[in-house]
């Protein structure tokens with residue numbers, strides 16, 4: 075199959091490209107790195123030619139109006155012009171329908187656009203990926219305020235990627251369907267996440283630091299627990315962390 079991966083240079087998209095190639099598919103990564111700008115639609119028509127499926131993993135929580143919303147409008151319009159519309163697989167956030175966090179609301183708005191498009195589409199909601207959980211845990215170490223303290227089920231993006239590819243190569247739905255939520259195998263509290271990254275980084279003491287702007291804030295209040303019937307899988311946070319390189323400290 076020919077599979078286009080928007081955001082193919084990102085944390086998730088890279089894994090999607092890798093997994094789909096591993097299965098022998100023809101994979102076309104698409105992002106600004108390869109001359110495809112979703113916010114303007116530049117380059118979209120060319121990459122979509124002959125595509126059977128599109129895994130849509132391009133996003134920018136700091137410029138979500140432009141990239142997530144307008145970008146998806148462009149993508150849906152381009153798919154709608156195909157003789158046989160490609161099957162769109164969209165990765166969303168767990169809890170986005172109930173959350174009031176701005177980025178979660180954007181993700182739900184994008185879901186609604188896809189649902190209303192009448193195109194063959196599968197929407198898959200995921201919990202926070204391990205790299206984002208580690209980023210947030212580092213940012214919040216010591217602060218213990220300003221970010222969600224709810225328990226979380228962070229998930230390995232490599233496993234999320236393999237599930238998305240399974241949807242992309244699976245049966246093309248008639249219209250838009252929601253697949254089960256994806257979440258990691260274990261439930262962790264904020265403290266457990268922070269302790270795990272401190273141990274990995276070799277830091278003994280907690281220090282006070284508030285989460286930064288942008289990406290951290292965009293995800294900070296999004297629910298981290300999946301709905302009933304979720305699929306749980308992938309590496310645990312600890313196993314994933316153990317495979318990450320140690321940073322050199324002076």
Ligand SMILES: NC(=O)c1ccc[n+]([C@@H]2O[C@H](COP(=O)([O-])OP(=O)(O)OC[C@H]3O[C@@H](n4cnc5c(N)ncnc54)[C@H](OP(=O)(O)O)[C@@H]3O)[C@@H](O)[C@H]2O)c1
Nearest residue numbers: 081083084085086105106107111112132133201202203206
């Ligand atoms: N991170 C999480 O914890 C998490 C959890 C659940 C769901 N998700 C969802 O999973 C998806 C992927 O997240 P991620 O963490 O892998 O994101 P990421 O690492 O930040 O990657 C974002 C991708 O979007 C591309 N992009 C940005 N602006 C673009 C534009 N104007 N045109 C085309 N491509 C553009 C970037 O490539 P260029 O810079 O080359 O354009 C990059 O490949 C997103 O939809 C996100 O909402 C993320």
